[in-house]
Amino acid sequence: MALAVLMGFGAMVAAEEAAPNEVRVMTFGDSLTAGYGLPREDGFAAQLSVWLRENGTPDGVPVRILNGSVSGSTTAGGVRRLDWALGDDPDAMILELGGNDLLRGTDPSETRANLDTILARATEEGIEVLLVGLVAKDNYGPEYREAFNSIFPDLAEKYDVPLQVDFFGALPEKSSDQVPYLQSDGTHPNARGIAEVVADMGPRVQALISDVLKDRAAAR
Secondary structure, eight states: OOEEEETTOSSEEOTTOOOTTOEEEEEEESHHHHTTTSOGGGSHHHHHHHHHHHHOOGGGOOEEEEEOOOTTOOHHHHHHTHHHHHTTOOSEEEEEOOHHHHHHTOOHHHHHHHHHHHHHHHHHTTOEEEEEOOOOOSTTOHHHHHHHHTHHHHHHHHHTOOEESOTTTTSOOSSTTTGGGBOTTSSSBOHHHHHHHHHHHHHHHHHHHHHHHHHHHHHO
16 A cells, blocks of 8 residues: 655554545655655655645645655556555545656557546546646657647646646756756756745645545535
């Protein structure tokens, strides 16, 4: 099962120890949200938990961040492990996959189909989703770039889910100015970079939590 960070506590806790009325938000992604190369407390899940505690949650609801991200995961890998991840019973999902597809030059139609499968399943399960995209450059040519970059806005519109256009959107373009935000591999954000990403994405996560609370109210 995925490990979890509970807001208000600094350590990992068992997923079964649920606080009353808590909202369970799962990161479902790759190394960018898994915490690759970082101490646990500097990873995306831990920093998001702290950000929400410091900036507040809708109605003050307790929130548990479930780290369901796996370094190296592709969108196809996400489909294969989806049942396992949903065993932690998330109320919401931060869907961040596609980076490794992009690095491998995977056919964008395959990436699109895999993300579509995950979003369809989340919709079926009543899970609110924040879709996190990436922006391809010209490594594989303009046709590939256009096909890849259209995936995330198209699927966000199809499933009526909020979209974070680019995971790296809060960071400068890759240049000497971005070095302070990246690890030595030049790809993965360091702790400072993750802090910038979390600050940028945090308000969308707050809105995601609001959507969960609306769903609960409507179901009463």
